[in-house]
Each structure stands twice: as C-alpha cells, then as structure tokens.
Amino acid sequence: MSTIVDTRTTASRIAGVCAVLLLAAAIVAPVFVGRGVIQDLFFILTMLTLAQFWNLLAGYGGLVSVGQHAFVGIGAYTLFGAGLLLGLDPVAALLLCGVVAVVIAVPTAFFAFRLQGAYFAIGTWVVAEVVRLSVAQWQALGGGSGTSLPPTARDFAGTAWVARVLDVRDAAARDIVTYWLALALAVATCAGVYALLRSKRGLALAAVRDNVAAAQAVGVDAQRMKWLVFLIAAFGTGIAGGLIYLQKGRISPDAAFSVTDWTAFVIFIVVIGGIGTIEGPIIGVLVFFALQSLLADYGSTYLIVLGALGVVIMLFAPRGLWGLFAARTGIHLFPVRRRLRRTVPRNTQPPGETHG
Amino acid sequence: MSILSLHNVSRSFGALKVTDDVSFDVPTGQALGIIGPNGAGKSTLFNLITGNLSVDRGTITFDGADVTRTSAMHRCLNGMGRSFQIPQPFGSLTVFENLIVAATHGRGLRERDVADDCADILERTELIDRANDPASSLSLLQRKRLELARAMATQPKLLLLDEIAGGLTEGECRALIQTIRQIHASGVTIIWIEHVLHALNAVVERLLVLDFGRVIGIGDPATIMASREVREIYLGIEV
Numbered sequence: 001m002s003t004i005v006d007t008r009t010t011a012s013r014i015a016g017v018c019a020v021l022l023l024a025a026a027i028v029a030p031v032f033v034g035r036g037v038i039q040d041l042f043f044i045l046t047m048l049t050l051a052q053f054w055n056l057l058a059g060y061g062g063l064v065s066v067g068q069h070a071f072v073g074i075g076a077y078t079l080f081g082a083g084l085l086l087g088l089d090p091v092a093a094l095l096l097c098g099v100v101a102v103v104i105a106v107p108t109a110f111f112a113f114r115l116q117g118a119y120f121a122i123g124t125w126v127v128a129e130v131v132r133l134s135v136a137q138w139q140a141l142g143g144g145s146g147t148s149l150p151p152t153a154r155d156f157a158g159t160a161w162v163a164r165v166l167d168v169r170d171a172a173a174r175d176i177v178t179y180w181l182a183l184a185l186a187v188a189t190c191a192g193v194y195a196l197l198r199s200k201r202g203l204a205l206a207a208v209r210d211n212v213a214a215a216q217a218v219g220v221d222a223q224r225m226k227w228l229v230f231l232i233a234a235f236g237t238g239i240a241g242g243l244i245y246l247q248k249g250r251i252s253p254d255a256a257f258s259v260t261d262w263t264a265f266v267i268f269i270v271v272i273g274g275i276g277t278i279e280g281p282i283i284g285v286l287v288f289f290a291l292q293s294l295l296a297d298y299g300s301t302y303l304i305v306l307g308a309l310g311v312v313i314m315l316f317a318p319r320g321l322w323g324l325f326a327a328r329t330g331i332h333l334f335p336v337r338r339r340l341r342r343t344v345p346r347n348t349q350p351p352g353e354t355h356g
Numbered sequence: 357m358s359i360l361s362l363h364n365v366s367r368s369f370g371a372l373k374v375t376d377d378v379s380f381d382v383p384t385g386q387a388l389g390i391i392g393p394n395g396a397g398k399s400t401l402f403n404l405i406t407g408n409l410s411v412d413r414g415t416i417t418f419d420g421a422d423v424t425r426t427s428a429m430h431r432c433l434n435g436m437g438r439s440f441q442i443p444q445p446f447g448s449l450t451v452f453e454n455l456i457v458a459a460t461h462g463r464g465l466r467e468r469d470v471a472d473d474c475a476d477i478l479e480r481t482e483l484i485d486r487a488n489d490p491a492s493s494l495s496l497l498q499r500k501r502l503e504l505a506r507a508m509a510t511q512p513k514l515l516l517l518d519e520i521a522g523g524l525t526e527g528e529c530r531a532l533i534q535t536i537r538q539i540h541a542s543g544v545t546i547i548w549i550e551h552v553l554h555a556l557n558a559v560v561e562r563l564l565v566l567d568f569g570r571v572i573g574i575g576d577p578a579t580i581m582a583s584r585e586v587r588e589i590y591l592g593i594e595v
Contacts, residue, residue, distance in 0.1 A: 003472045005452075200460040200467055207446045207457045213408065214444035218510055219432040219462035338467075340452040340475060340487045 051281035059276035061229035067124030069262035075241025101238025132257035146252025274320025365414035392566035437512030439503035447492035462510025
C-alpha cells in the first residue's frame with residue numbers, strides 16, 4: 001500500500017524511552033528512599049490518576065463534572081465495606097470499588113445527561129452530595145463520623161512479603177504496597193487514555209467536541225461516546241478512591257466526599273497543566289505538589305494563592321502550562337495526530353505539504 | 357427502483373407550515389436538483405430527509421426501509437451522506453482525520469482499512485496538499501470541498517448537497533461541478549439544493565421546485581425552467 005499513516009514523532013520516541021526508564025526507577029524506588037517520599041509519591045500518583053480521568057471527561061468528552069468526588073467516596077466506602085463487612089482482602093476489593101462506582105454512575109449519567117453545560121456540572125455536584133448524605137447514614141461504617149480499618153484488615157496481600165524482603169515495619173510495608181498499586185494504576189490510566197485517544201473512538205470524541213451535528217451526520221454515535229467516557233472515568237475514579245483510603249486507613253463521609261480535595265484540586269491540576277492533553281495533568285500535578293509543599297504552613301493563604309494562580313493561568317494561558325509550551329515548541333510527548341504520507345504519490349506533482 | 361421516497365411529508369414550526377404535504381421519489385442513480393426562493397423550505401426539507409429534523413406527518417423511505425423515525429446517525433450508517441450549507445469541519449482535527457472519522461464510523465471499519473480510500477478522496481477533491489493541516493485553517497472553497505470529501509468518506513448511496521456552490525467564484529464553481537459530476541458518474545444518487553442554477557443545471561437530470569413548503573413542479577429541468585409558474589417565482593433571482 002502506498003498510504004502510510006503515522007502518529008509518532010521524534011519527541012514521542014524520546015519520551016517513550018524516558019517513560020520506561022522513569023517507570024523502572026519508580027518501581028525500585030522503595031528500596032532507596034524513605035517512607036515520607038513514598039507517601040508523597042503515592043499522593044502525586046493518585047492525584048495524577050484522578051486528574052487524568054477528569055481530563056478525559058471534561059477535556060475530551062466535554063463533560064465538565066464537578067461531582068467526581070462522588071466516585072472517590074463510593075470507591076473508598078466500597079473498600080471499607082468489603083473489608084469490614086465482607087472480609088475481602090482490600091487489594092482484591094479495589095476492582096469492586098470501580099465496579100460499584102460504575103453501577104452508581106449509570107443512574108447518575110441517565111439523570112445528568114439530560115442537563116447541558118453548567119447545569120450538567122451542578123447536577124453532578126448535587127448527585128455527589130446526595131451520595132455523601134446517604135453514606136453518612138450507614139451506621140455499620142461509622143455513620144457521619146466514619147471509621148478505621150481494623151488491624152486485621154490492614155495486613156493485605158503482599159505486605160508481609162515486602163516487610164520481610166525490604167526489612168521494614170508493617171506500616172511502611174503497607175505504604176510501599178499501596179504505592180506500587182498507585183504506580184500501576186497511574187501508568188495504566190495514562191496508557192489507557194492515550195490508547196483511547198489514538199483509536200477511532202478518540203477521533204470521534206474530538207469530532208463530537210468540535211461539532212455534534214456534523215459528527216452524527218458522519219455516523220458517530222455521540223450519545224454512546226458520552227456514556228463510554230463517563231463510565232470509564234467513574235470506574236477509574238472509584239478504584240483511585242478505594243486505593244487512597246486503603247492507604248489512609250481511616251474514612252469519614254466528609255473527607256471521602258470532599259469536593260475540595262477530590263474535585264476542586266483535580267480541576268486545578270488539569271487547568272494549570274493544560275486541559276485536553278495527556279501531558280497537562282502530569283505537569284499540573286507536579287506544580288500542584290510543589291505549591292502544596294511550599295505553602296503548606298500558611299493555612300488558608302495557600303488556598304487563596306492556588307485560586308489566584310488558577311485564575312491567572314485561565315486568563316493568560318487557557319491551554320495551561322503544557323499548552324503554552326507545546327504551542328511555542330511544537331513538541332508533543334503523547335501525539336495523537338495522524339499524519340498522512342504517501343510513499344508513491346499518484347499525482348505527477350509530489351505532495352509538498354504532506355510529509356509532516 | 358427508488359432509493360428515496362417521501363410520502364405526504366409535513367412539518368410545522370408553530371403556526372408556520374414549512375413543509376406542506378410533500379411527496380416525491382428519487383430513482384437510484386438519479387441527480388435531483390431542488391430549487392425555490394428564500395424561505396421556500398428547502399433546508400427544512402433537506403433536514404427532514406437527513407434526520408436532523410423530525411417530520412410531523414408522513415413517511416420517508418430510504419433504500420427499502422422506513423427511516424421516518426430513525427436518527428441522523430442511523431441514516432448515515434444506512435448510506436446517506438450530507439454536506440452542510442455552512443461548512444461544519446471538525447476544526448481541531450486535520451483534513452485527513454476529518455475523513456478518517458467519517459470513514460471509520462460511517463462505514464464501521466478500522467482505521468487502516470480506510471486510510472487508502474480517504475487519501476484517494478482527498479486527491480479527487482484536490483485537498484491532498486492540505487491533508488495534514490488543521491481543518492480550521494482551510495479557505496471557503498476548501499471547506500466546501502471538505503464537506504463533500506467527508507460525506508464521500510462515508511461511502512454514501514445517496515449524497516445530499518446543501519448549497520455547496522454558494523459563495524464560490526466562477527472558476528471555483530466549475531472545478532466543483534467537475535468533481536460532483538465524477539461522483540455522480542460513479543453511481544451515487546444525488547439530491548442537490550442550490551441557488552446557483554447554472555451549476556445545478558450542469559449536473560442534475562431532474563428538477564424539483566419548492567415554494568411555501570409545497571412542491572409546485574418536478575420534472576425535466578428545461579421544461580420546469582420554462583414553465584410560467586417557475587418563471588414568475590424566479591423572476592429576479594434567475595441567473
């Protein structure tokens with residue numbers, strides 16, 4: 001065939017090699033760094049996962065939800081419920097967290113998809129509040145004041161082995177196992193979202209975002225794309241929620257369904273990093289973590305600075321820090337653009353602009 | 357055999373009857389032109405056929421199946437392709453990707469199976485040199501060509517063109533007519549709404565005249581254009 005379609009660039013090849021090296025370093029990190037660093041990395045990786053899913057929803061699917069904390073909370077409570085009431089191993093229960101989140105997401109979407117734009121955003125938030133208030137009635141899991149994972153449920157799969165091999169205390173071993181799980185989840189999320197965007201469904205998402213009527217006129221099932229994105233995001237967010245609270249070991253409705261921690265911060269990460277790119281949330285979460293570390297001692301001033309920075313970026317760099325960088329340099333680490341090259345031009349004239 | 361049949365189709369917006377008891381058949385392989393003054397209901401009729409609007413009364417049959425209640429997406433999957441009067445490119449995608457999304461979803465195929473076809477369509481519609489540029493960077497003529505190319509990528513049996521020659525220069529128009537003629541010659545049925553009558557008459561074999569939502573004439577273009585009723589309506593905008 002004379003037609004070649006390519007999405008890779010030099011930058012993406014280099015990025016791929018770097019990602020593999022970085023991943024290898026991240027896997028062996030617990031051998032070399034202390035527990036504090038592992039906990040920080042856990043925080044970064046789980047926030048990255050949440051940000052990547054919100055970016056998929058809002059940046060690619062055009063579904064600006066401000067109720068994703070519902071799925072974090074549902075995941076967290078599923079994990080505790082499965083551990084405390086059913087006696088499941090928490091690591092095995094993580095998958096269940098995603099499944100339960102999807103089960104709740106179906107009626108949520110059924111209701112919220114009737115709403116457009118800002119109404120959709122508010123609708124998702126309302127659903128999250130309803131779920132929080134309902135969970136607060138669940139006395140077996142501590143009601144409004146919450147509960148802790150008992151010591152028996154804390155020795156989940158792999159901790160004993162890690163404690164022996166790395167010669168660390170049980171608490172540190174738990175952090176290491178949850179860190180590895182967070183690493184796997186974050187990598188799977190980035191890779192999965194990237195694969196989705198590179199597929200024909202990714203093109204359909206972009207088409208729907210650009211022009212719904214035209215997308216339907218060429219056979220794109222716009223409604224199905226919205227469902228797909230919403231359910232995928234709920235599944236991943238639910239697992240992340242379960243994992244976050246497995247590491248914390250203590251749960252309460254107000255913390256697990258916190259709109260600030262699990263939605264506002266996540267939106268901030270995506271917006272400052274660059275919405276609608278895979279690189280954006282990665283940059284965003286690093287900036288967010290740096291700001292949090294720098295300003296942690298200043299109390300509410302920290303939130304004011306965060307908000308002000310968000311506003312400034314939205315005004316002067318609406319595509320975020322990565323968008324700004326990519327526009328200046330033309331570099332894309334996760335390119336999705338398909339470039340057409342014809343090795344044997346059928347025209348007599350060579351197609352000058354088609355070599356990309 | 358008719359590929360498209362409208363049977364007593366009506367549609368109102370409030371008290372205004374925009375499509376009034378319209379019935380006609382389009383034989384497979386024919387090129388039908390639809391003309392009428394501004395506000396005659398041409399675009400409404402067009403949107404009723406493509407499924408962007410739903411009918412109040414009547415039935416629409418396409419390729420042997422009743423499609424009266426099916427969505428625009430399903431009509432595309434059944435073999436209807438359309439262009440928009442005001443070009444609606446997927447601006448954040450490249451020209452090539454605009455065709456890929458249409459070909460993969462409209463025909464239910466994988467990307468690698470449609471890449472060749474899409475490249476061929478880009479060559480035929482003279483967009484190949486812009487293949488890797490964002491669709492938002494195209495000129496008006498190129499956007500019109502993209503409308504045509506994207507509809508072709510879904511491999512339609514019936515191609516609906518909505519004022520695709522409007523706003524083009526004489527030379528641009530001639531080139532576009534050439535492309536549409538080739539598409540028609542390959543066996544595609546065409547329904548074409550157009551104000552630029554000479555462009556229309558260079559392609560169509562049959563002409564339908566619409567006024568106040570009603571069909572006031574259908575038949576051979578020369579006979580229709582010569583009829584008194586049509587001349588009266590068209591006096592002033594006849595080219």
